[in-house]
Amino acid sequence: MRARAFQIEAEGGPLRRVDKALPSAGPGEVVVALRATTINNHDLINLAGGYRGLPLPRIPFSDGCGEVVDVGNAVSGLRRGDRVIVQFFPNWQAGPPTAAALSTVRGDHVEGCLQTHLRARADAVFKAPDHLSDAEAAALGCSGLTAWRSLVVEGCLKPGQVVVVQGSGGVSTCAISIAHALGARVIATSSSNDKLLQARALGADATVNYREQPDWAKAVLKLTEGRGADHIIEVGGPDTFAQSLRALSLGGHLSVIGALTGTHGTDLSPRAIMAKNATVKGITVGSREHLQDFCRMVASTGMRPRIARSFVWTDADAALACMREQRHFGKLALAITD
Ligand SMILES: NC(=O)c1ccc[n+]([C@@H]2O[C@H](COP(=O)([O-])OP(=O)(O)OC[C@H]3O[C@@H](n4cnc5c(N)ncnc54)[C@H](OP(=O)(O)O)[C@@H]3O)[C@@H](O)[C@H]2O)c1
The missing domain is CATH 3.90.180.10 (Medium-chain alcohol dehydrogenases, catalytic domain)
Known part of the structure; x- marks a missing residue:
C-alpha cells in the first residue's frame, strides 16, 4: 500500500x-x-x-x-x-x-x-x-481555536455579554456556537438573509445584513440600546475595522483576526481606540494548551x-x-x- x-x-x-x-x-x-x-x-x-x-x-x-x-x-x-x-x-x-x-x-x-x-x-x-x-x-484546529482564543482566552467572555460576529465563514460560525453555548448574546452579520436565518438556527439572537445596512455599527448600537458589543470578531480588516470600533462598547474587546477586505490601510484614528478604552487584540490561532481547554469545552457542551x-x-x-x-x-x- x-x-x-x-x-x-x-x-x-x-x-x-x-x-x-x-x-x-x-x-x-x-x-x-x-x-x-x-x-x-x-x-x-x-x-x-x-x-x-x-x-x-x-x-x-x-x-x-x-x-x-x-x-x-x-x-x-x-x-x-x-x-x-x-x-x-x-x-x-x-x-x-x-x-x-x-x-x-x-x-x-x-x-x-x-x-x-x-x-x-x-x-x-x-x-x-x-x-x-x-x-x-x-x-477545531484553525477556525474553531481562533474563535475560542478570541472570545474566551483573550476576551474572558462572560454569560450575558454581547458578541458580534462578521459574516458566516468558519471562524464566525464557530464563534456563534461558542458564544451561544457560554450564555452570551450573539449578533450575527452577513451579506445574505438566507445565511442570517442559518445563523439564528445556530444560536444568533439578532442579525444584521451588512449589505442592506452598510452602516451596520449603527444597527448594533440600536440592538444594544446604544451600549455596543462587548466582543467583536473582526474578520473584515481595513473596510470593517472603523465600524467595528464604533460598534464596540466602552471597554470592549476587539479581536483582530482577518483581512477579508484586503491589506490596505484604514482611516481609523487611534484616538477612537483610546476614547473607547478598547482592547484591540491581534490573534493568530492558538497553542496546544488553548486547544486542550477548547476540546474540553466542546466535549462538555456537545458543541459542533x-x-x-x-x-x-x-x-x-x-x-x-x-x-x-x-x-x-x-x-x-x-x-x-x-
Ligand atoms: N488570525 C487567525 O488566527 C485566523 C484564523 C482563521 C481565519 N483567519 C482569517 O479570518 C478571515 C475569515 O476566515 P474564515 O475561514 O472564517 O473565512 P471564510 O470561511 O472564507 O469566510 C468568508 C465569509 O466572510 C464574510 N465576509 C466577507 N467579507 C466581509 C465583510 N466585508 N464584512 C463582513 N463579513 C465579510 C462573508 O460572509 P457572508 O457571506 O455571510 O457575508 C464570507 O462568506 C480570513 O481573513 C482568514 O484569513 C484568521
Missing part, C-alpha cells in the same frame, strides 16, 4: 497528485491515517503563492483529523486507534506566542493534511472529542462546528473554488479515503 497526497510544486501552480511510501513513526512521532480536512482562507493564500519563502514541493492544508496507525518510541498518551486532530502551530505548546512558536505552520513549513498519511510529532496532534465527525473535529458541505478529497479543486465563491455557511470539508 502507498500513501497519496496532493502537493504544490510551483508557487501559484496547480495541485499535483503524488504517490508516496507509507511513512513510519520515528521516536516521539505518530503516523495518522487522515480521514478529513477542512479548508481555511489561509490555505487559499498558500495555494495562490501568497506566502513568501515556503519550501517546495509542499503538501498544504493545516486542518486534519484521522486515526493513529503507528506510534514511535518515547510516545506517551497516544495509542494506535486513537482519533486525533492536528495542530496549526506544531511548535506552540503553551504560554504566550513567541517567534519560535509561530515560526512553523502545518501545511506551510511542515507537511500538511491534503494526504492519506501524516507523520507528525506526537505533541503536535491532540485527541479529538468523541461526539464530533471527522470533518467537525478537523475544523458547522460543516457547510463535504467534498471527496480528490475534488479539492472544486472545494477550493466553492470557498472562493463565499457562498458557504460554516466550513468546507474534504473526506480523505485511501
Whole structure:
C-alpha cells in the first residue's frame, strides 16, 4: 500500500497528485491515517503563492483529523486507534506566542493534511472529542481555536455579554456556537438573509445584513440600546475595522483576526481606540494548551462546528473554488479515503 497526497510544486501552480511510501513513526512521532480536512482562507493564500519563502514541493492544508496507525518510541498518551486532530502551530505548546512558536505552520513549513498519511510529532496532534465527525473535529484546529482564543482566552467572555460576529465563514460560525453555548448574546452579520436565518438556527439572537445596512455599527448600537458589543470578531480588516470600533462598547474587546477586505490601510484614528478604552487584540490561532481547554469545552457542551458541505478529497479543486465563491455557511470539508 502507498500513501497519496496532493502537493504544490510551483508557487501559484496547480495541485499535483503524488504517490508516496507509507511513512513510519520515528521516536516521539505518530503516523495518522487522515480521514478529513477542512479548508481555511489561509490555505487559499498558500495555494495562490501568497506566502513568501515556503519550501517546495509542499503538501498544504493545516486542518486534519484521522486515526493513529503507528506510534514511535518515547510516545506517551497516544495509542494506535486513537482519533486525533492536528495542530496549526506544531511548535506552540503553551504560554504566550513567541517567534519560535509561530515560526512553523502545518501545511506551510511542515507537511500538511491534503494526504492519506501524516507523520507528525506526537505533541503536535491532540485527541479529538468523541461526539464530533471527522470533518467537525478537523475544523477545531484553525477556525474553531481562533474563535475560542478570541472570545474566551483573550476576551474572558462572560454569560450575558454581547458578541458580534462578521459574516458566516468558519471562524464566525464557530464563534456563534461558542458564544451561544457560554450564555452570551450573539449578533450575527452577513451579506445574505438566507445565511442570517442559518445563523439564528445556530444560536444568533439578532442579525444584521451588512449589505442592506452598510452602516451596520449603527444597527448594533440600536440592538444594544446604544451600549455596543462587548466582543467583536473582526474578520473584515481595513473596510470593517472603523465600524467595528464604533460598534464596540466602552471597554470592549476587539479581536483582530482577518483581512477579508484586503491589506490596505484604514482611516481609523487611534484616538477612537483610546476614547473607547478598547482592547484591540491581534490573534493568530492558538497553542496546544488553548486547544486542550477548547476540546474540553466542546466535549462538555456537545458543541459542533458547522460543516457547510463535504467534498471527496480528490475534488479539492472544486472545494477550493466553492470557498472562493463565499457562498458557504460554516466550513468546507474534504473526506480523505485511501
Ligand atoms: N488570525 C487567525 O488566527 C485566523 C484564523 C482563521 C481565519 N483567519 C482569517 O479570518 C478571515 C475569515 O476566515 P474564515 O475561514 O472564517 O473565512 P471564510 O470561511 O472564507 O469566510 C468568508 C465569509 O466572510 C464574510 N465576509 C466577507 N467579507 C466581509 C465583510 N466585508 N464584512 C463582513 N463579513 C465579510 C462573508 O460572509 P457572508 O457571506 O455571510 O457575508 C464570507 O462568506 C480570513 O481573513 C482568514 O484569513 C484568521
